[in-house]
Amino acid sequence: MLTFEQKQKIIESFPELTRKEVSLKRLNYHYEDSLYDKTIVVQHLHPNGNGYVYVEGISGYTPDERGLVNIREASESELRRTIEDAIRALSTEEQWDEEEAVEEVWVNGQGQKLTLLEEEGFFNIYHGYNLEESFGDYGEAVDYLKEERFKRSGGDLK
Structure with a gap:
C-alpha cells in the first residue's frame, strides 16, 4: 500500500489539480476546468492513506452511491490511471462508453x-x-x- 506521502506526490504530479485542505488533516484535489459542477477529483485523502477518486459514469469502475472509488489499496499505476480517467471525464462531454x-x-x-x-x-x-x-x-x-x-x-x- 502506498503511503499518504506517496499518494500525495502522485496526485500533485497532475498540474491541473488544485489542492485544498479540509477537516481532520484531509486533502481534496479539484479540477477547476471541469465542464461540470463537480470539480473534486480526489476527495478526503487522509494521512492514514485512505481516500477516494470521483469516477461516476466512467466505464470500468464500480463507484459507491456518491460516485467514488476507494484508493486505499491502489498501486501507483492504478492511482495514476484512475486520476487520469477522472480528469478526462470531467473535461469532455463525450460518453466514456465510446472510449x-x-x-x-x-x-x-x-x-x-x-x-x-x-x-x-x-x-x-x-x-x-x-x-x-x-x-x-x-x-x-x-x-x-x-x-x-x-x-x-x-x-x-x-
Whole structure:
C-alpha cells in the first residue's frame, strides 16, 4: 500500500489539480476546468492513506452511491490511471462508453499472465487464446483476478 506521502506526490504530479485542505488533516484535489459542477477529483485523502477518486459514469469502475472509488489499496499505476480517467471525464462531454476498450495484463507470483479485455460490453479474462472467465462488470473481473492473486502488470496492452 502506498503511503499518504506517496499518494500525495502522485496526485500533485497532475498540474491541473488544485489542492485544498479540509477537516481532520484531509486533502481534496479539484479540477477547476471541469465542464461540470463537480470539480473534486480526489476527495478526503487522509494521512492514514485512505481516500477516494470521483469516477461516476466512467466505464470500468464500480463507484459507491456518491460516485467514488476507494484508493486505499491502489498501486501507483492504478492511482495514476484512475486520476487520469477522472480528469478526462470531467473535461469532455463525450460518453466514456465510446472510449478505448479495456485491455490489461495481469500477472501472479508464479509469472502466469492473464489478459482482461473489454469486448461487446463484457469483461473477458483470457489465458493465452483461451477464455478463462467472463463478467458483465469491470469491478467483478478485477475482484476475481485479485482473489486469484493476480496483480495488474505495468505492461498493459493499451
